[in-house]
Amino acid sequence: MKGKIGLVVGLGVGYVLGTRAGRERYEQIKTQWLKVWHLDPVQAQVTRVQDFAKSQAAAIPGALWNGAVKVAKAVSDSGTPGEKLDNAVDAAKDAAGDVADAAEDAAEAVQKRAEANSAAKRASKRTSTKSTAKPATKSTTKKNGS
The missing domain is CATH 1.20.20 (F1FO ATP Synthase)
Incomplete structure (x- = not known):
């Protein structure tokens, strides 16, 4: 778990620091992060x-x-x-x-x-995947009386 979090943080920091879009893109990222943070x-x-x-x-x-x-x-x-x-x-x-x-x-x-x-x-x-699974349905066919 720590490795995944570290990877995500590292990628985010690397992107922000390495981006060529500059300050404008940084501000966009910061704004989005703050929206998530304040949820x-x-x-x-x-x-x-x-x-x-x-x-x-x-x-x-x-x-x-x-x-x-x-x-x-x-x-x-x-x-x-x-x-x-x-x-x-x-x-x-x-x-x-x-x-x-x-x-x-x-x-x-x-x-x-x-x-x-x-x-x-x-x-x-596990509970949510079980509840979202579609129940099996039986196909019904009508028999012709001829």
Whole structure:
């Protein structure tokens, strides 16, 4: 999926940058793109993606903050400077693990959401192709009574 999107974007950028029609054609392309971008279904999807990204990204700053608090507490504990340093290093390692876990959880949630959306699209396509298929009809012929 990423490859297809990248290809389309690359072709579009290459066309816009390489076109000999110049600014006028660029403005036409931009106008058409903005028409598509401002369609209600597109904006609905943009809003869904933004909301989902915000909810998933909220976990990472929390893990960072908790890690910083742990390191600060480890440094402020009583003991020799060497013990404080060791405690701070251990707390930092734990905090780094927590941040990595939060990022991994967010990535897994995104992956699951993408797979669910992909499955829903495939199911929708299967349903729509079945409903658009023409039903089989039997040909009827009249028999002459002669």
